[in-house]
Amino acid sequence: MSVAAQPLANDHAHEEGHHEPTFIEKYIFSTDHKMIAKQYLISGLIMGFIGIAMSMLMRLQLAWPNESFWIYEVLLGKFGKDGVMDPSIYLALSTIHGTIMIFYVLTAGLSGTFSNLLIPLQIGARDMASGFMNMLSFWLFFISCIVIVSSFFVEAGPASSGWTVYPPLSALPQAIGGSGLGMTLWLVAITIFVASSLLGSLNYIVTVLNLRTQGMTMTRLPLTIWAFFVTAIIGVVSFPVLLAAGLLLLMDRSFGTSFFLSDIYIQGEVLSYQGGSPVLYEHLFWFLGHPEVYIVLLPALGITSEIIATNSRKPIFGYRAMIASILAIAFLSTVVWGHHMFVSGMNPFLGSVFTFTTLLIAIPSGVKAFNYITTLWKGNLQLNPGMLFSIGLVSTFVTGGLTGIILGDSTLDINVHDTYFVIAHFHLVMGISALYGLFAGIYHWFPKMFGRMMNKNLGYVHFWITAIGAYGIFFPMHFIGMAGLPRRYYKFTEFPYFDDLADTNILISVFAFITAAAQLFFVYNFIHSIFYGKKAEQNPWKSNTLEWTTPVKHIHGNWPGEIPKVYRWSYDYSKMNKEDTDYIIAGQDFVPQNVPIQDNEEEMNE
Amino acid sequence: MTALLIIIVAALLGITIWQISKIFKLSQPIESDDSQIANNEDNQKQGKLFLVFTVFLYGLMIYSFWSLSRFYAPGASSHAEDYDQLFFISLGLIMFVQVIIQFLIHWFAYKYRGKKGQKALFYADNDKLEFIWTIIPVITLAALIIYGLFSWSEIMNVEETDDTLVVEIYAYQFDWRARYSGADGTLGEANVRFIEGVNQLGLNESDPYAQDDIITSELHLPVDRPVLFKFRSQDVLHSAYFPFFRSQMNVVPGMTTQFGFTPTTTSKEIRNSDYMVEKVRNINEIRKNNDNLDEDEKSYEFEYYLLCNKICGSNHYNMQMKIVVETEEEYQKWISEQQTFKELTAQN
Numbered sequence: 006m007s008v009a010a011q012p013l014a015n016d017h018a019h020e021e022g023h024h025e026p027t028f029i030e031k032y033i034f035s036t037d038h039k040m041i042a043k044q045y046l047i048s049g050l051i052m053g054f055i056g057i058a059m060s061m062l063m064r065l066q067l068a069w070p071n072e073s074f075w076i077y078e079v080l081l082g083k084f085g086k087d088g089v090m091d092p093s094i095y096l097a098l099s100t101i102h103g104t105i106m107i108f109y110v111l112t113a114g115l116s117g118t119f120s121n122l123l124i125p126l127q128i129g130a131r132d133m134a135s136g137f138m139n140m141l142s143f144w145l146f147f148i149s150c151i152v153i154v155s156s157f158f159v160e161a162g163p164a165s166s167g168w169t170v171y172p173p174l175s176a177l178p179q180a181i182g183g184s185g186l187g188m189t190l191w192l193v194a195i196t197i198f199v200a201s202s203l204l205g206s207l208n209y210i211v212t213v214l215n216l217r218t219q220g221m222t223m224t225r226l227p228l229t230i231w232a233f234f235v236t237a238i239i240g241v242v243s244f245p246v247l248l249a250a251g252l253l254l255l256m257d258r259s260f261g262t263s264f265f266l267s268d269i270y271i272q273g274e275v276l277s278y279q280g281g282s283p284v285l286y287e288h289l290f291w292f293l294g295h296p297e298v299y300i301v302l303l304p305a306l307g308i309t310s311e312i313i314a315t316n317s318r319k320p321i322f323g324y325r326a327m328i329a330s331i332l333a334i335a336f337l338s339t340v341v342w343g344h345h346m347f348v349s350g351m352n353p354f355l356g357s358v359f360t361f362t363t364l365l366i367a368i369p370s371g372v373k374a375f376n377y378i379t380t381l382w383k384g385n386l387q388l389n390p391g392m393l394f395s396i397g398l399v400s401t402f403v404t405g406g407l408t409g410i411i412l413g414d415s416t417l418d419i420n421v422h423d424t425y426f427v428i429a430h431f432h433l434v435m436g437i438s439a440l441y442g443l444f445a446g447i448y449h450w451f452p453k454m455f456g457r458m459m460n461k462n463l464g465y466v467h468f469w470i471t472a473i474g475a476y477g478i479f480f481p482m483h484f485i486g487m488a489g490l491p492r493r494y495y496k497f498t499e500f501p502y503f504d505d506l507a508d509t510n511i512l513i514s515v516f517a518f519i520t521a522a523a524q525l526f527f528v529y530n531f532i533h534s535i536f537y538g539k540k541a542e543q544n545p546w547k548s549n550t551l552e553w554t555t556p557v558k559h560i561h562g563n564w565p566g567e568i569p570k571v572y573r574w575s576y577d578y579s580k581m582n583k584e585d586t587d588y589i590i591a592g593q594d595f596v597p598q599n600v601p602i603q604d605n606e607e608e609m610n611e
Numbered sequence: 612m613t614a615l616l617i618i619i620v621a622a623l624l625g626i627t628i629w630q631i632s633k634i635f636k637l638s639q640p641i642e643s644d645d646s647q648i649a650n651n652e653d654n655q656k657q658g659k660l661f662l663v664f665t666v667f668l669y670g671l672m673i674y675s676f677w678s679l680s681r682f683y684a685p686g687a688s689s690h691a692e693d694y695d696q697l698f699f700i701s702l703g704l705i706m707f708v709q710v711i712i713q714f715l716i717h718w719f720a721y722k723y724r725g726k727k728g729q730k731a732l733f734y735a736d737n738d739k740l741e742f743i744w745t746i747i748p749v750i751t752l753a754a755l756i757i758y759g760l761f762s763w764s765e766i767m768n769v770e771e772t773d774d775t776l777v778v779e780i781y782a783y784q785f786d787w788r789a790r791y792s793g794a795d796g797t798l799g800e801a802n803v804r805f806i807e808g809v810n811q812l813g814l815n816e817s818d819p820y821a822q823d824d825i826i827t828s829e830l831h832l833p834v835d836r837p838v839l840f841k842f843r844s845q846d847v848l849h850s851a852y853f854p855f856f857r858s859q860m861n862v863v864p865g866m867t868t869q870f871g872f873t874p875t876t877t878s879k880e881i882r883n884s885d886y887m888v889e890k891v892r893n894i895n896e897i898r899k900n901n902d903n904l905d906e907d908e909k910s911y912e913f914e915y916y917l918l919c920n921k922i923c924g925s926n927h928y929n930m931q932m933k934i935v936v937e938t939e940e941e942y943q944k945w946i947s948e949q950q951t952f953k954e955l956t957a958q959n
Binding site for chain 1: 704803
């Protein structure tokens, strides 16, 4: 940033040609990637708090459907009059919970935070390719957050047609109150979000391709960077399609076009729409919607790869296979969207094709899981909180991924489609796994972000209660799904047949409350450690990647002197010298990437 | 069950309090090591906790299968058996993998927990190993895909024969209607633009095929006769979900979707099956103790139902239709008692 452009520049700001940034420059309209990462993280966490709180209200309603709770009236106002939850607000809660968790927490909060923080630091760059675009990306995201949250204060309620907002329900205010102004705000929020995401993604791609330091070839990149890079590419390919779907929906709603609507009679009147198809919308939506799952998951897997290798004191097993799997998953993710639509009324032949492509994804996913396990094998595991969350991720990723084999099979999908089986599946494989990735990343890179350590014991408590709770919620949930319990039901008591599932629903809710309460340990630990945490040393986890060669105190440009050169990949943990007598650097079980190849070491076949 | 819940809750709360008290103890600055990096002691303790967690996880899985798998609804259509077989093969397979993999993850986390002086093995690659765990899933999945696709095409490609009963299922916020084709065996033309007064489904009154159509609010099906459903919606997306018949199809405004199955168990038969007798007894026990219910709601008798399984508005949770599967004679008797479309319009 040029000095001349700074009207408030005071005297000492002119010394040595740069100035002390003002508060606004430093903390608000910052173009520094490290600050933007923190901004993303904190906004994402606040959105996560809101999203999880919504799910608590839903779990309360599902566990005790015919009872009233004052909390509904306090939080939902007229939609919780006399402590009774309104059925339409239940649908709104599930819609906004899904939207917030998927887009705002696990896309922006996860990818936005760690791509911004780690891409420049781990590839050895002074900042993102365009700091200004990066800042713009965050502020668009922030505006989008405000818009989506503000939709809760609209007269007829926020969007209520599920996070997939299928028309005609989402297009017709006559069909449900939330499809009025609430839905307009949803579309506005998502449009801004897509713009933000594209600016961010393009920046990540350009930065990774162009700003790598000397010696940092693509095959020496840490897997985190590979994951962020490929995630950004998937985002650029698929988010514009969501934007298109959103715009067409907006036209149907506001300008009388019929892209998605046809032959509708509602509230005593025939509407003029003719010739459109809701199935078209489903295709467009899921062309983003499915890759979105991997946009959420890949960064988490990238983060875990790095943390597991570091804390196992071992190289990640099958580095090249891991990259190949990321690429394969990315490619396949764009050709499987139809598995959300097996019973949508599309041609059954397409169902066969999508079954085939979908089950193929299990192969690279399996390779990743096996590689993680082999990385743990014969390691010297340093069980830091970040490591626990990473191991937890591998576990939930496997549990949740396996049930995908049932859902991805068009035949089997018929009877469990849109039941709680699906809810259990995607929460484990994508929700919980990605959240574990987020937590792992926070515990691991907190020292880099805030220069202080988080309290490990609070971290342990946080992990264990969360791990027990997450399985306690979602494992039994598969079974109520197999019983044919549909999702997005305000209550099940209208079907006496489901009466004997009520106990299981209570069990799930109790686990949910405990798990949510455990997150307060994290909140406390996070806030407390920012201000009072133990001061971090430069490389607390004894890690090889470049971010740990920067000073603890953040400086603009990351490295005070020259940018370090890279001589090796980032996984030389516990590598022995030629004689097999000691580590390459005697007494130190890691060799940072900026250390030249030593005389006593065998060079890896790169 | 409730007692079990209370025990679990109490146990978890106990663990929570125990852990919290430990944190307070541990967060006291008496320790010399306050680096907040896992030390030898932490590694020992957390490694062992992984073992404890494994016990919890396997306990939870066993509990779920032991006491919750009875919720799996019995099948009552000709393809249900095939469906269930594929389902259980897949489930068996994934649980087999799950049990092994989860064990490895948690066992390794315990076994290789960091110890002072322990050296990790520098082990970066093994092509043979990676080939093995690529090829095994490939083969297994190929088998599953092929099996699945055969079932899929069998279920989805319904051939209409003389014997096939064609029934239209009509969805609107928030109820269902069924339309039978009547004596001529052909459903009359219909469009939302014809909806007026009693002509709730928008039949074309000038279409001769429409005259003998029969519109009902209950779905009656003769046993062992193939039924082909044509689905139509008048307002938003709905999904016609028949859990006992392992069938589901979205109902899409602006187009007709279809699905076919052959019911094989009459309502009477399934009501008297061991599974259902036990289940209904259990449900009635629960309902008896439910003070929110009126006296006449307390006794429940099983009926098949169709429910909406695509979010469709505020009453989505209560969009159901009773289904009766009966013998051909009973069905003929019932259908002959129903009003035709002509009679319906003439009346008004």
